[in-house]
Amino acid sequence: MALEPELVARFAGLVGPGNAVTDPDRLAPHLVEWRGLYRGRTSLMLQPETAAEVSAIMALAGRTRTAIVPQGGNTGLVGGQIPDGSGGQIILSLSRMDAIRNVDAAGGIITVEAGATLQAVQDTADAADRLFPLSLASQASAQIGGVLSTNAGGTTALAFGVARDLCLGLEVVLASGEILHGLRSLKKDNRGYDLRNLFIGAEGTLGIITAASLKLFPKPRGTATAFAGLASPARALELLTLAQSRLGASLTSFELSAALPFQFALRHMPALRDPFARSYPWYVLLEASSPVGAAQAQSALAAVLEDALAAELIGDAVPAASDAQARAFWAIREGMSEAQKHEGGSIKHDISLPLAAIPQFMDEAALAVQSVVPGARIACFGHLGDGNLHYNVSQPVGADKASFLARWADMNDAVHAVVSRHGGSFSAEHGIGVLKRDILARSLDPVALATMRSLKNLLDPLGILNPGKVL
Amino acid sequence: MALEPELVARFAGLVGPGNAVTDPDRLAPHLVEWRGLYRGRTSLMLQPETAAEVSAIMALAGRTRTAIVPQGGNTGLVGGQIPDGSGGQIILSLSRMDAIRNVDAAGGIITVEAGATLQAVQDTADAADRLFPLSLASQASAQIGGVLSTNAGGTTALAFGVARDLCLGLEVVLASGEILHGLRSLKKDNRGYDLRNLFIGAEGTLGIITAASLKLFPKPRGTATAFAGLASPARALELLTLAQSRLGASLTSFELSAALPFQFALRHMPALRDPFARSYPWYVLLEASSPVGAAQAQSALAAVLEDALAAELIGDAVPAASDAQARAFWAIREGMSEAQKHEGGSIKHDISLPLAAIPQFMDEAALAVQSVVPGARIACFGHLGDGNLHYNVSQPVGADKASFLARWADMNDAVHAVVSRHGGSFSAEHGIGVLKRDILARSLDPVALATMRSLKNLLDPLGILNPGKVL
Numbered sequence: 001m002a003l004e005p006e007l008v009a010r011f012a013g014l015v016g017p018g019n020a021v022t023d024p025d026r027l028a029p030h031l032v033e034w035r036g037l038y039r040g041r042t043s044l045m046l047q048p049e050t051a052a053e054v055s056a057i058m059a060l061a062g063r064t065r066t067a068i069v070p071q072g073g074n075t076g077l078v079g080g081q082i083p084d085g086s087g088g089q090i091i092l093s094l095s096r097m098d099a100i101r102n103v104d105a106a107g108g109i110i111t112v113e114a115g116a117t118l119q120a121v122q123d124t125a126d127a128a129d130r131l132f133p134l135s136l137a138s139q140a141s142a143q144i145g146g147v148l149s150t151n152a153g154g155t156t157a158l159a160f161g162v163a164r165d166l167c168l169g170l171e172v173v174l175a176s177g178e179i180l181h182g183l184r185s186l187k188k189d190n191r192g193y194d195l196r197n198l199f200i201g202a203e204g205t206l207g208i209i210t211a212a213s214l215k216l217f218p219k220p221r222g223t224a225t226a227f228a229g230l231a232s233p234a235r236a237l238e239l240l241t242l243a244q245s246r247l248g249a250s251l252t253s254f255e256l257s258a259a260l261p262f263q264f265a266l267r268h269m270p271a272l273r274d275p276f277a278r279s280y281p282w283y284v285l286l287e288a289s290s291p292v293g294a295a296q297a298q299s300a301l302a303a304v305l306e307d308a309l310a311a312e313l314i315g316d317a318v319p320a321a322s323d324a325q326a327r328a329f330w331a332i333r334e335g336m337s338e339a340q341k342h343e344g345g346s347i348k349h350d351i352s353l354p355l356a357a358i359p360q361f362m363d364e365a366a367l368a369v370q371s372v373v374p375g376a377r378i379a380c381f382g383h384l385g386d387g388n389l390h391y392n393v394s395q396p397v398g399a400d401k402a403s404f405l406a407r408w409a410d411m412n413d414a415v416h417a418v419v420s421r422h423g424g425s426f427s428a429e430h431g432i433g434v435l436k437r438d439i440l441a442r443s444l445d446p447v448a449l450a451t452m453r454s455l456k457n458l459l460d461p462l463g464i465l466n467p468g469k470v471l
Numbered sequence: 472m473a474l475e476p477e478l479v480a481r482f483a484g485l486v487g488p489g490n491a492v493t494d495p496d497r498l499a500p501h502l503v504e505w506r507g508l509y510r511g512r513t514s515l516m517l518q519p520e521t522a523a524e525v526s527a528i529m530a531l532a533g534r535t536r537t538a539i540v541p542q543g544g545n546t547g548l549v550g551g552q553i554p555d556g557s558g559g560q561i562i563l564s565l566s567r568m569d570a571i572r573n574v575d576a577a578g579g580i581i582t583v584e585a586g587a588t589l590q591a592v593q594d595t596a597d598a599a600d601r602l603f604p605l606s607l608a609s610q611a612s613a614q615i616g617g618v619l620s621t622n623a624g625g626t627t628a629l630a631f632g633v634a635r636d637l638c639l640g641l642e643v644v645l646a647s648g649e650i651l652h653g654l655r656s657l658k659k660d661n662r663g664y665d666l667r668n669l670f671i672g673a674e675g676t677l678g679i680i681t682a683a684s685l686k687l688f689p690k691p692r693g694t695a696t697a698f699a700g701l702a703s704p705a706r707a708l709e710l711l712t713l714a715q716s717r718l719g720a721s722l723t724s725f726e727l728s729a730a731l732p733f734q735f736a737l738r739h740m741p742a743l744r745d746p747f748a749r750s751y752p753w754y755v756l757l758e759a760s761s762p763v764g765a766a767q768a769q770s771a772l773a774a775v776l777e778d779a780l781a782a783e784l785i786g787d788a789v790p791a792a793s794d795a796q797a798r799a800f801w802a803i804r805e806g807m808s809e810a811q812k813h814e815g816g817s818i819k820h821d822i823s824l825p826l827a828a829i830p831q832f833m834d835e836a837a838l839a840v841q842s843v844v845p846g847a848r849i850a851c852f853g854h855l856g857d858g859n860l861h862y863n864v865s866q867p868v869g870a871d872k873a874s875f876l877a878r879w880a881d882m883n884d885a886v887h888a889v890v891s892r893h894g895g896s897f898s899a900e901h902g903i904g905v906l907k908r909d910i911l912a913r914s915l916d917p918v919a920l921a922t923m924r925s926l927k928n929l930l931d932p933l934g935i936l937n938p939g940k941v942l
Contacts, residue, residue, distance in 0.1 A: 106712055107826040107858070129716075153659050159720070162659060165636060174918070181916045186823045187857040188624050188633060189896040190672055192903060192911055192941060193923045197668035201661055218716045241577055245600075245689045248762035249630070249720035291719035292771075300763075352657045355578040386658040387578070425660040432663060440663055445652045447645070451930075452664045458929050459922075470663060 072146025078433025543617025549904025
């Protein structure tokens, strides 16, 4: 199943000198997912510089029935970007296609190639006095092609939506090698069927995104950040309703955390300080933005929190007194995932739920977790405003990591059963990849699944686009 | 080609008594588009009450190769909802499927059947202290199924997006009769490929939307409305940039009009008054919303307009002094289309452009119009914030209406050529229907067109779903 040297040479001839990587040391970091959970093999990674080169690669892949695995910044969490173990799949890295093709500040549109990092897009927007709102902990490495292919969410989806909502058009190389020229720079465009959204979230299984037109927004002139301590998810939902009714679209983040991941972050990141004098069972990190300035955002947020205190929705609230303190608050939130590593094995769930179902879900899921591994510690945090929870389960204190992680599938099944009972999703923002392929096949509406399979067969009849992922 | 009586009886047996309309008088209003531009024939309209009935209808349609034309409120502008002249197509009216299935105010989601009117959805949201923002002049009749099937836009797309952006999930009956259960009530959900957006904007050619989950928003506590008079579209774009940077997402409408449609509205709607003491070449209607109250919106909008006056972006601005005056301002804007009827024949263009291209487009398109019909009067208005213009052309004063309208295709060609030169779209928010099917086939990226055709063939292999529309 490994790639024949002659085939490697033919593919290598399609890209510029130095852009066909065969050196095992250079290949190695692209063969393993960053947490080490997914590993693959290959003897070739191609780094094309143009959509025309990607087109030539797909045409040859079709003629030779060679599987192509597109890879962006390799920050994905479900294994979608890693080749299988056969050695017969080629990695297609988009990293050299990183140009910012155009910035139209007045029109609110940026056109970028797939290999541009999310950070580069944010920075380019910022330099043009505009905001590209999508924000992920991995944004320094995550590339736009991967962000779109996984339909990433992040902390600003509450006000600005997920990747899908931020994309106006795509350039895509199809399995046939044909190039779909869909880089539309229009806010409204009803010319026929929507093709863009087929490729967004398809994890490279229906086509290779090579460039995208994305929405830009006026840059807020100031933000206000505050942490609140409170008793329960039900109270957090009431606070969300209050904050949204009072702040509207200027409520730009609303992040929930249980006490445990909050404490993990403080314990393992010694530079961070607890903003509160006492501890609370739950915490919410709120951010409000203003087109006028920080003072307006601060007074609006403070008024909400005062009323929330008076209504006993929260026990305490600490507004960030400076930009530095706001960054420190965000560091607690963004450090939760990393800090969890120091607490032993962690079994992850990336779920979403109807908002109203969340309190009940929390109660039932806690029982489900204990029934699988008594003493397991639930480290739940996430984007409450989107109904999106990272429902992570840390091993019991002192337990054996390997035997805890051996219960991964059982734990997933138990938690996802509760999710399903409440009309939720087992894949909110991280995608399907290989991790959730089986559960998708098992649990999705059969008509939807059959339609997805027929779309895959239509757009990739030879099965050369990232095979073994999603479906 | 007319429907056999035996076939009519078989289809009629699939719906409840009285729900199979064969009376020519009752059929008549469903056979003609409201402006009289599109006319068709049929001897049967079915009015199913459940998705299961729609499923049975499609299953029988498949077995008998009978074409089904879904129809909502019959307010469409491109002929998509009207059967052809053969008499062999059945109208499938969704009007009896008008239930509001669920309102989740706290979660910000409303689930409605396809036949619910846009007005009913707005009113239901309002009664739950929420906003469903999509707003069209035809909303009292327009049904959600049609709104989604045409991916309608309207006056609030600037802040809230088009129909596509407001939809979380769909229930769809496929050509096979299978029911796709996709009524997801989740803000984030990455379970496989996005099927929802295939059906949105497909004008009933890929499946029949029977229900939808839609986003609700916190209701603004106050709005401010103002008219500004100004010199040119270039100035209007500068005003837009200023207003967006200062108001952010609270700028909820930004409607441009040339002097002519503004004057038409005042001339033919005698209850309306000109807000200005003198006339201007162009006008902008602005609306700002506030989650706090009208006073906040008014002061924020007034500050923008003061600065715009000082910077000489505008010649004058008139804030609405009351809700009644705000409604009167909107009546001028919403009356433009109707008022144009009194000025003789009108050739319409529903176009969108990159914002920066609009001033140049205006100059070039004016020349193009004059080259086709000297003396034709350009009545251009639209949603400038979305780059979406209704570039309508009224006949020369005193000209013969029929001979002017005979130039429809030539006029379209001339204007669309300028649109195309500037990277714009000939179909911004009204859809393709039969009106723009030829131009779509002629001018779309061939790879995109071929992909759309293969999707149509995949999802409707027998060609029974609204044949002759879109593709």
